[in-house]
Amino acid sequence: MSPRAGLTTGAVVDLALKIVDQAGPDALTLAKVAERAKVAAPSLYKHVKNLADLRRLIDLRVVQEMAETLTQAATGREGADAVRAVADAYRDYLRRHPHRTGALTTAPDESDTELSKATHAVAEVVFAVLRPYGFDHAQAVHATRCLRAAVHGFAGLEASGGFGRPEDVDQSFEVLKTMLVQGLTTYSEQEKK
Amino acid sequence: MSPRAGLTTGAVVDLALKIVDQAGPDALTLAKVAERAKVAAPSLYKHVKNLADLRRLIDLRVVQEMAETLTQAATGREGADAVRAVADAYRDYLRRHPHRTGALTTAPDESDTELSKATHAVAEVVFAVLRPYGFDHAQAVHATRCLRAAVHGFAGLEASGGFGRPEDVDQSFEVLKTMLVQGLTTYSEQEKK
DNA sequence: CCGCCAAAGCTACGTTCATTAGCTTTAAAG
DNA sequence: CTTTAAAGCTAATGAACGTAGCTTTGGCGG
Numbered sequence: 001m002s003p004r005a006g007l008t009t010g011a012v013v014d015l016a017l018k019i020v021d022q023a024g025p026d027a028l029t030l031a032k033v034a035e036r037a038k039v040a041a042p043s044l045y046k047h048v049k050n051l052a053d054l055r056r057l058i059d060l061r062v063v064q065e066m067a068e069t070l071t072q073a074a075t076g077r078e079g080a081d082a083v084r085a086v087a088d089a090y091r092d093y094l095r096r097h098p099h100r101t102g103a104l105t106t107a108p109d110e111s112d113t114e115l116s117k118a119t120h121a122v123a124e125v126v127f128a129v130l131r132p133y134g135f136d137h138a139q140a141v142h143a144t145r146c147l148r149a150a151v152h153g154f155a156g157l158e159a160s161g162g163f164g165r166p167e168d169v170d171q172s173f174e175v176l177k178t179m180l181v182q183g184l185t186t187y188s189e190q191e192k193k
Numbered sequence: 194m195s196p197r198a199g200l201t202t203g204a205v206v207d208l209a210l211k212i213v214d215q216a217g218p219d220a221l222t223l224a225k226v227a228e229r230a231k232v233a234a235p236s237l238y239k240h241v242k243n244l245a246d247l248r249r250l251i252d253l254r255v256v257q258e259m260a261e262t263l264t265q266a267a268t269g270r271e272g273a274d275a276v277r278a279v280a281d282a283y284r285d286y287l288r289r290h291p292h293r294t295g296a297l298t299t300a301p302d303e304s305d306t307e308l309s310k311a312t313h314a315v316a317e318v319v320f321a322v323l324r325p326y327g328f329d330h331a332q333a334v335h336a337t338r339c340l341r342a343a344v345h346g347f348a349g350l351e352a353s354g355g356f357g358r359p360e361d362v363d364q365s366f367e368v369l370k371t372m373l374v375q376g377l378t379t380y381s382e383q384e385k386k
Numbered sequence: 387c388c389g390c391c392a393a394a395g396c397t398a399c400g401t402t403c404a405t406t407a408g409c410t411t412t413a414a415a416g
Numbered sequence: 417c418t419t420t421a422a423a424g425c426t427a428a429t430g431a432a433c434g435t436a437g438c439t440t441t442g443g444c445g446g
Contacts, residue, residue, distance in 0.1 A: 004411080004412060004413075004422090004423055004424065005413085005422095005423085006423085006424090007423080007424090029402085029403065029404085030403075030404065030405090031402075031403060031404085039423095039424075039425095040424070040425055040426080041403080041404080041405090042404095042405075042406080042407095042424085042425075042426085043423070043424050043425070045404095045405075045406085046422075046423055046424070047423090050404075050405070051403095051404065051405090105349060105350060105353045105355055106353070106355075107353055107354035107355060108354075108357065138361065138364075141361070141365070142361070142364060142365040142368040143368065145347070145350075145356055145362075145365040145368075145369075146343075146347070146365065146368055146369040146372060148346075148350065149343060149346035149347035149349075149350055149369065150339075150342060150343040150346055150347075150369070151346070152346045152349075152350065153341075153342035153343055153344070153345045153346020153347065153349065154338070154339070154342035154343075154346065156298060156342075156345075156346065156349070157298060157338075157341065157342055157345065160298045160299070160300055161300035161301075162298055162299075162300060163338055164301065168331065168334070168335070169338075171331075171335060172334070172335040172338040172339065175335040175336065175338075175339055175380060176338075176339040176342065176343070178376070178380075179339060179372065179373065179376030179377075179379075179380065180372065180376075182375070182376060182379060183371070183372030183373075183375060183376055184372075186372075186375060187368060187371075187372065197393090197394055197395065197440080197441065197442080198393090198394085198442085199394085199395090200394080200395095222431090222432065222433085223432075223433065223434090224431075224432060224433085232394095232395075232396095233395070233396055233397080234432085234433080234434090235395085235396075235397085235433095235434075235435080235436095236394070236395050236396070238434075238435085239393075239394055239395075240394090243433075243434070244432095244433070244434090387446100388445105388446085389444105389445095389446090390443105390444085390445085390446100391441100391442105391443100391444095392441100392442100392443100393440100393441090393442095393443105394439100394440085394441080394442100395438105395439080395440075395441095396437105396438080396439070396440090397436105397437095397438080397439095398435105398436090398437090398438100399434105399435085399436085400433105400434090400435085400436105401432100401433085401434085401435105402431105402432090402433085402434105403430100403431085403432085403433105404429100404430090404431085404432105405428105405429085405430090405431105406427105406428085406429080406430105407426105407427085407428085407429105408425100408426095408427090409424105409425080409426080409427100410423100410424080410425070410426100411422100411423085411424075411425090412420105412421100412422090412423080412424095413420100413421100413422090413423100414419100414420095414421095414422100415418100415419085415420090416417100416418085416419085
């Protein structure tokens, strides 16, 4: 298919993601990727437009993985059970890959169809999980934002070491989940008037 | 006091903060700061150890400002009222300075006494606000983490344009605040058994 | 009023990267 | 076996960080 088919765009993203996971997003340079790929730096431009493009590809990969992860966590569950499972999956993913937090706060950016789609997929999972609560559309939007904000905020702070000692962080997260499921229930009941 | 006293460390931080606010943290370079200060780039090293140090000074400034802002929001209020006011203040600060979100997720880093102190000051405000709920220490830690995570998560997502359309974001935040104050009340009651 | 001197600034340089231009190799297709 | 386009390479440019060492200047003691 191609000469000296050692590299592909996907392989470059793989290597870049390893660097990000090991040393953080700021440590990502094309020079380091080239070194790991055993290739001269300019050769990378055959597979990637530039550094910004590589970063975008990484974000895309991460968002897609997250969407898949959350989907799996949600399948076979419903109601509060599903909410808790999705929250756990989100947090676990960022505990496993603490340096990927930034990729999940990316602004979709209209023109980027692919990334927008992936971001939308994540929101879809949460939307689906909230269906049993019987919200109308606007309410579902509010609830989705709250859920995502709380869980992402927690996972993000934990990933960046924002909680001083890591003592009882699991328990803190239990409290958060409880607050959320209770809040969702109350919100849905109160809307029935 | 000093020759050609045009610059001080504080002034450098001021200029740097302006760049961050206008173009985001990644756009901060010593070269640009030097340009704005009308000074050759190496001259900055008389006021700042290096770029990392400048970033740290920015983080410190932001965290201190946030601590002050939250303190003011909390004074004269109590209970749910105070929680809501602090949440609003946090969000408003990040709406006013969307590019400062990263500064508020900084890991304190043991050795850095000053920054640790500032971070602690923020936590203190939240702690104080939660006092009327009568939590024991461990519970207060959990509650603080949840509150901070939810509010920071929401404000951070909003600041980075994470919510697609900005329609009714205020209302979404209202929902979040309601969830939180209700969750706190329930959490405190349930602990009394 | 004068000269000292440390702080503040400067120029010159070395290094790491990103990125472009243009050449060379190689493997796949005919 | 030849063609050819993709994949890779070397060379070169320019931005930026950071270091070394020189120069200026303004406050202070005499």
